Amino acid sequence: MNAKEILMKAVVCDRSGRIIQALTHYQDGIKILMDLVNEETDAGRKKVYHSRIKEYLDRAEQIKERISRFGHSGSLLHNISIEDGATGYSYYTLFGKYLSNEVQEVLIEEPYLIERYQFQNLINFLEVIIKNCADLKFVRLVTKTDNKNPENQMITLDNIKADLSLREITLHFTFEDTLHDRKILLSSGYVIKIGRGLHIYKPNNPRYTLGMCDYDFRKCLQTDVDILRIKKVS
Incomplete structure (x- = not known):
């Protein structure tokens, strides 16, 4: 265009x-x-x-x-403290009740999308919001550049973008190498702040055990989750 x-x-x-x-x-x-x-x-x-x-x-x-x-205002609705090794905290369990047909846009600020498990976390999160937000049309992703292997990062993000386009959802990703804070903004009027961003889960060990696909079974790293209510993003 x-x-x-x-x-x-x-x-x-x-x-x-x-x-x-x-x-x-x-x-x-x-x-x-x-x-x-x-x-x-x-x-x-x-x-x-x-x-x-x-x-x-x-x-x-x-x-x-x-x-x-929006990322620095709003009223705190819910604070969740997750202890090291705790289970039962999939993305849907954490904030599924805030996902609805009112969500047309999502902003994801996640500095670290480099390793395989980090992209797996992103995919799992996208699956949750797409499944529960029927009118979702646009996802804006902000992350840092992978300085060691930028080509692989671009290929992976382009593949995800192409897959979402088949579902008539636009993924736009951009790079900000000064990005530090993590947040998720739902256009319906909620901000989700997770201390560790999307990467709150420990690796499965052994790999083929419960939690490989269903993150409610996955052990977590210690972190805090804040969910804030803001004005509807429009």
Whole structure:
């Protein structure tokens, strides 16, 4: 798609309240416009491009700031302290009751998606939200770059993206190497903060034992989970 088509999608998402997806399209469209500015030699056209870029950039920054505030505000609904070695804490058990048809967008900020088990945790989480959020349309994933094997990381994420697209769900992933905090934002108005992010489970040892597939049987690492209620993301 060209910049115009992407930015039109951004505006449509913005007006319909899907601001997580709108932010992604604004950022992608702005990048293309900036590339066009650098290649443009006509002063008049450059001025038009700069005006458009400022308009969309201002709106993108407003949305970005709003999403950022969601992660630091809201009323605490539930705090769960998980002891080392505890079981019975699958993703669904932890926050399944907050998953519903109201969830159209999900933002996942998870710094560490490098090892095989970390991608397995991501897949398990995606299975839970897709199974329980029938109207889910968009997932934005923010993570760090795998500096040792970036190609494998990209291939794995692209495969997941392609698989979700078969279910008419868009996965957009981006890299922020300064990312530290972990959080999950549901567009229905909930923020889930887990001290260890998605990676709260110990490896099965031996591998072929209960907990391999059903995470309620999997032993956990010590961590805390906070679930906050915020205004609906729209």
